[in-house]
Amino acid sequence: MNEVSVLVGGKAGDGINSAGAMVAQLLNHLGYRIYLYFDYPSLIRGGHNFAIVRGREIATATCGTQVDFVLALNQETVDRHKDAWKTDTAIIFNTDLVKATGQGIPVREILTAEHAPDIMGNSAVIGGFAKAAGIPWKIVEEVFHSHIPKGTDLNLLVARRGYDRVTTVHPVPPISNPPVPLLTGNEAIGLGMVSGGLEAYVSYPMTPSSSLLHFLAEEQEKLGITVVHPESEIAVILMAMGFASAGRRAAVGTSGGGFCLMTESLSLAGMAEVPLVLLVSQRTGPSTGLPTYTGQSDLLFVLHAGQGEFPRFIVAPGTTEEALYWSGIAMNIAWEFQVPAFILSDKTLSEGTYSTDLSLVQKIPQGDSISWDRTAPYRRYADTPSGISPLAFVGTGGAVVKVNGYAHDEAGITAEEPDIVALMAEKRLRKGEALARAMDRYQQVSLSGNATGLVALLCWGSTAGVCEEVAGPLGLRVVRPVVLSPFPTEPLRKALEGAGMVIAVEENATAQLATLAGQHGITCEKKILRYDGRPFTPELLTTKIREMLS
């Protein structure tokens, strides 16, 4: 199978992510399926950043440890990543800044010759890479025209000079696949939310959720949504609840620390039955932890956050296709059941870029919430068999809508009488049961790899890609609950049927999914855990599994 990996490295501020994105688009237009991993420390300038772009003939969602090309924009890229080199790795470097063996591009000289600004320097190196990989100039032109809308022609002149300086060392053969959208997980989540009727996105910046705030803010007019960045995460969640109580579908986005600030209001949403969608994109914790690195250690926190008992929906997409679909479904579920609905992501998914096969994305149905039938007087918390009370919003003519975070009666008036308190608690529980029943509509558990394999990898979220890639050659089964609340006990049991050994693969130190499955009577004997902020690589995971099986 054709496959290629490219490492692009430089100083923070050198535009490494965009250079990586251009390399990804070149390979996309050659027909490769892409995964881009972007690694950067938590600073603005000066640190070492790198992106690894991996292209394969079939879908990929993980990076290997070995690369075929290195594009070095700083000396560290050459010095620090030698363990990623193969004997024939091609090094393309900026001769102004880097001493290396390989093919040098005199970036300064090229920019001067074309009277081009410094910001176009990376185009010379990308041009050099294109030639080294034998990519036809026509494709370079096509990609620059689509993805560098400003100064395209000058960028192309600069790229051409880089292209002409280099000889082809590793021809990357074209594949007959058409190019597909390359999306980050956060972009897919945002577009999925919009397909699910999003009208307002409220967020306070926090890595790795911020890129969704930036993306939706940039596209707000086109997508017809309101984007607000208020004073704190506490304000974020409450503003979103204000939107919802006035009838507008709203979502918030944050990471663990910001979500800590939201928990009191999350409980309010549970009690007041305000529909709400939350993206929680995990990073390495506890506390500030590693702001720009990944982790899966907030599953049990998100599951239990907020005082009191109330139903919630949690989905953890593993691919951008799932993110597109499930983010829309999360919007619908929040509004159908009037519950908080979580999209649980992590740095790997949120900030990684993936080829997105739209043919795999099911259509998101137009979600219905149950509306008030105008029988007066309106009772916001009317008791019903499903526990779901018909919705009217503040401002709905003829209705007095009383939303309340205190224990309340059906009309929304504060009540402390034991029978009413119990009645309403049971009503909320019945909503949870209705939600659980509705889960039958969906494929809650993904089963892939060797579906009858005796050894099963049990994973969740972004580790989908690496587990599936590793499982192939080893003949393993991969079982992955996509919905985590309500917990899909029966579908999970079924997917694991006949597996003699279940190995939990998680990016946390305590195997939180395995713990949760155990609470539902599904035992998982073995665990392979990574908790250093870096995603599993196929090589590392293969080694660990082989050790376990030997």
Place this chain on the structure above:
Amino acid sequence: MTGRQLITDAQNTWCPGCGNFSLQHTLKNVLADIEKEGQSLDNIVLVSGIGCHAKIADYLNINSFYSIHGRTLPVATGIKFANPDLTVICCAGDGDCYAEGLDHLIFAAKRNIDLTVIVHNNRVYGLTTGQYTPTSPRGFKGKSTPLGTREDPFNPIELMLASGATYIARGYSKKMDPLRTLIRQGISHKGFAFIDVLQICATFFPAADYYSPRVYDLKGHDPASFEAACIKAREWDYNSDAPIALGTFYQRNSPVFDGKTAARTLSAVEREQAVREVLNKRT
């Protein structure tokens, strides 16, 4: 809905003599005035925090969002943003809005969002049975400070002047007619309207004997002058003995922050088209 009963059947649990009765009665009159002028009360939303003041959400028969301690303003901001045609009134407490939720108050003023905030400032925590708040006078002996507080109160009028509020007033729960006028002005004001209401707490801070001889109506004061407003605001610092001005300290017109600046909501078809366009840009 017209001609509605403005008070619900909920059992009232304020103490006898509580200043909240006056506030509720005043608001009820304001609502009746609004309805008489031909506006529907369906378009009015009351957002409360937590504390004695907040029970008003149960008692007034209008749309309400009974929120949590300190958090009236972000909820109200979301509602106003979502539907700029609504009139949104926050009833907040002094512990509620000057302590736990102070950041939201400052930011709402900074944004000049078109809301009216009425602070039921009784200068004590009532519902938690008598602790000092940010506006209790120095030396206040509450349950958490039996030896007396060792910090000065802050001056909410001055704070709001510094934060960019575009309507700033002070009322008194024992002067209901002027209070009614102030609340009407606050609601009519296009922008962030702040009304600090000195309110009697009959149980934990019965300060009527202090306030009544000291209060006077602001007359001949130019509310358009920020400098004059600052001087008047500093006359009484909520701590030392001084005359206490009631009325409008400051008012100016300034662009408001609301949903009218937001994008137009798309139909489902337009939405899918927009999503497609973004996907194409990524290919």
